[in-house]
Amino acid sequence: MFYSKSKPVRLLILGGMLFPALLFVAVTFFAGLFISGVQSLDYFPLIGKTTISLDVYIELFHSTIFYRSLFFSLGISLVSTAIAAFIGVLLALWIGRYTRQGGGLHFLLLFNLPVPHVVGAIAVLMLFGQSGLISRLAYWTGMIQQPSQFPVLVADQNGIGIVLEYVWKEVPFIAVSVLSILKSWVVPYEKQLQLLGANAWQRWRLVTFPFMLPALLASSIIVFAYTFGSFEVPYVLGSVSKPTLPILAYQAYLNPDLRYRPTAMAINMVITIISMILIILYMKWGEGFAAKKN
Numbered sequence: 131m132f133y134s135k136s137k138p139v140r141l142l143i144l145g146g147m148l149f150p151a152l153l154f155v156a157v158t159f160f161a162g163l164f165i166s167g168v169q170s171l172d173y174f175p176l177i178g179k180t181t182i183s184l185d186v187y188i189e190l191f192h193s194t195i196f197y198r199s200l201f202f203s204l205g206i207s208l209v210s211t212a213i214a215a216f217i218g219v220l221l222a223l224w225i226g227r228y229t230r231q232g233g234g235l236h237f238l239l240l241f242n243l244p245v246p247h248v249v250g251a252i253a254v255l256m257l258f259g260q261s262g263l264i265s266r267l268a269y270w271t272g273m274i275q276q277p278s279q280f281p282v283l284v285a286d287q288n289g290i291g292i293v294l295e296y297v298w299k300e301v302p303f304i305a306v307s308v309l310s311i312l313k314s315w316v317v318p319y320e321k322q323l324q325l326l327g328a329n330a331w332q333r334w335r336l337v338t339f340p341f342m343l344p345a346l347l348a349s350s351i352i353v354f355a356y357t358f359g360s361f362e363v364p365y366v367l368g369s370v371s372k373p374t375l376p377i378l379a380y381q382a383y384l385n386p387d388l389r390y391r392p393t394a395m396a397i398n399m400v401i402t403i404i405s406m407i408l409i410i411l412y413m414k415w416g417e418g419f420a421a422k423k424n
Contacts, residue, residue: 163402165395166395166398166399166402167395167399168182169391169392169395170186170187170392170395170396170398170399171183171184171186171392172184172185172186172392173392174388174391174392176388177388177389177391179392186392186393186395186396187396189393190393190396190397190400195378196378196397198372199372199373199374199375199377199378200375200400202289202372202373202374202375203358203374203375203376204358205289206289206292206293206296206357206364206374207354207357207358208354209293210292210293210296210297210300210353210357211296211300211350211353211354211357213293213297214296214297214300214301214303214304214350214353215304215346215349215350215353217297217301217305218300218301218302218303218304218305218307218308218349219304219305219308219342219346221239221301221305221309222304222305222306222308222309222312222342223308223312223338225239225305225309226309226312226313226316227312236309238302239302239305239306239309240302240306242298242299242302243302243303243306245299247295247299247360247362247363248362248363248366250295250298250299250363251295251362251363251366251367252366253295254284254291254294254295254298254367255284255291255366255367258283258284258291258294259283259284260277260278260280260282260284261277262284264280265277265280268280284367285367285368285369285370286369287369287371287372289364289367289368289369289372289374291367291368292363292364292367292368292374295363295367296353296357296360296363300353300356300357303349303352303353304346304349304350304353307345307346307348307349308342308345308346308349310345311341311342311345312338312341312342315341316337316338316341316342319337319341320333320337320338323336323337348412351408351411351412352412354408355405355408355409355412358375358401358404358405358408359376359401359404359405360374360376361376361377361380364376364377365377365380375397375400375401376401378397379394379397379398379401380394382394382397
């Protein structure tokens with residue numbers, strides 16, 4: 131393989147190697163975005179709609195079902211992100227300060243990262259469903275008289291099963307993000323402050339929290355954006371009668387009446403816009419963290 135000591139040449143070679151894959155992803159993404167955007171503007175020649183208008187968006191923004199799904203999705207994302215961030219920070223602080231090299235718990239965090247969300251959703255379904263493992267154990271031990279008496283945690287109206295899966299999957303991601311900052315920056319500075327006589331609260335206020343905050347916010351924004359636009363977890367664990375926004379778009383897309391197709395595309399565009407706003411916020415926090423680190 132060709133190698134050069136010149137950095138511009140190495141970057142040029144790397145760019146040439148990545149270009150085919152990036153081109154394929156870019157063309158696929160922007161083509162889908164363009165088609166969705168055009169159809170969301172009520173342009174669908176297949177059913178005789180050949181003019182562009184905002185009627186679909188106007189109808190969508192006057193729909194109670196849309197707002198119910200929107201706030202339900204935002205609520206699930208907010209609760210999941212808050213719980214995952216809280217537990218992730220506690221784990222990162224514990225591993226970073228009170229365990230040698232992270233130990234087995236650090237390995238478990240890393241082990242969980244590559245597990246797909248759909249696998250976690252199926253695991254939650256098999257564990258916490260009314261016919262799942264935990265309900266059967268409760269029945270065998272006499273805690274309940276029949277499995278149907280087990281609390282409804284999957285396909286419920288509150289999205290408890292969805293939140294459980296998101297928390298289980300995203301806690302390691304946030305913990306690892308914060309842990310890297312703790313080990314490389316926070317711990318050395320805390321030791322210096324401790325030698326200077328600073329108490330635990332002063333070390334937290336002056337070092338731990340300011341250094342940890344950018345990584346925590348950046349990882350939390352990623353988690354919020356993913357959980358908001360995720361399809362597979364609500365599809366497996368959610369309720370049909372109270373869908374999240376991606377599931378609502380999916381239901382509209384599968385409607386045999388093609389007049390609902392622009393509505394599905396409009397919902398997808400709303401999800402895309404909100405996700406893009408979150409990406410911009412993430413880039414802002416990421417740049418701030420990089421500037422502080424340098």
